[in-house]
Amino acid sequence: MTNKIPFPQQAHRRWGRADFFDSRRKMLLVRLAELEPSDTFYDLGCGDASLLIYVVQNCRLHRAFGFENMPSRFKRSKANLKKAGLEDKITIGRDMYDADLRQSNVIFDMMPEGKNDITDLYGRKSGIKDGTKLIKHDLPLIGYLPDRIELPFYRMSFPLTKAQTREEWAKAVLCDANGTVERLWFELRYYCSEKAYAKWEIEEFDLMLRRRIPSAARQS
Numbered sequence: 001m002t003n004k005i006p007f008p009q010q011a012h013r014r015w016g017r018a019d020f021f022d023s024r025r026k027m028l029l030v031r032l033a034e035l036e037p038s039d040t041f042y043d044l045g046c047g048d049a050s051l052l053i054y055v056v057q058n059c060r061l062h063r064a065f066g067f068e069n070m071p072s073r074f075k076r077s078k079a080n081l082k083k084a085g086l087e088d089k090i091t092i093g094r095d096m097y098d099a100d101l102r103q104s105n106v107i108f109d110m111m112p113e114g115k116n117d118i119t120d121l122y123g124r125k126s127g128i129k130d131g132t133k134l135i136k137h138d139l140p141l142i143g144y145l146p147d148r149i150e151l152p153f154y155r156m157s158f159p160l161t162k163a164q165t166r167e168e169w170a171k172a173v174l175c176d177a178n179g180t181v182e183r184l185w186f187e188l189r190y191y192c193s194e195k196a197y198a199k200w201e202i203e204e205f206d207l208m209l210r211r212r213i214p215s216a217a218r219q220s
Contacts, residue, residue, distance in 0.1 A: 010089040021050065021051060026054045029153055032135060032149075033106045033108075035061065035106060037060070040061075040065070040103050041056075041065070041104070041105070041106050041107075041108070042101060042107045042108065043065070043108045044107065045096060046068045046077060047073050048073055049076075049080045049090065052090050052092075053090070056090060062089065062091060065092075066091070066093070067092070067093045067096035068092060068094065069095055074094060078092060085140060096111075096121070099121075101128045101132075102127040102129065104128065104129075104132055107131075107135065109136055112201055116195055118142075118212075129158065130158055132157070132158045133156070134155070135155050136153070136175070137154075137195075138152050138191070139205070140172075142157065143162055143209050144151055144161060144182055145162070145163050145168075147161075162212065163213060164211055166181050167181065169181075170183070185206060
């Protein structure tokens with residue numbers, strides 16, 4: 001009996017999303033972020049630090065910060081920094097909710113959005129400077145409009161711009177004037193080539209969207 005290649009959902013659960021961020025995706029992200037050497041880059045959920053090392057080496061950044069709370073990946077990220085000789089330019093912390101984002105010019109957040117992220121990470125208390133760019137993977141912040149898109153990445157700039165309707169947001173995310181919220185959730189549920197979204201995650205996204213843009217009367 002031959003061994004089967006794992007289905008993408010199985011692969012992500014076995015090895016983890018951070019280990020599958022390839023060079024082509026890194027190049028897309030750098031292009032979308034328009035990184036300059038003077039920028040301070042934050043990676044919230046940095047895995048093995050490969051993206052941090054890439055942007056420092058290829059964009060000549062002077063300073064970058066990463067956060068990774070999984071012990072095995074945190075240990076690997078520290079080892080990779082030492083091997084690359086970049087411990088003086090890159091700092092790795094454990095909890096992204098402890099990040100001082102006031103220093104940031106570009107933030108990359110690959111993690112699925114938590115229900116309190118819009119306040120705990122990106123709210124007024126964060127002190128994020130106007131003009132700071134936030135790059136999200138697969139979805140922009142729920143209910144907020146991207147200003148540029150390089151699929152699968154969405155770029156937003158602070159201060160964030162909220163969509164007027166849920167349908168406006170869905171059309172922007174799908175890059176389709178005929179897009180709907182229902183179609184967006186359907187595509188995300190069966191989008192397994194990069195991430196595997198569970199039904200409960202999509203239900204959480206939908207609840208966040210309804211709370212942030214609550215008025216059904218505006219969905220005309």
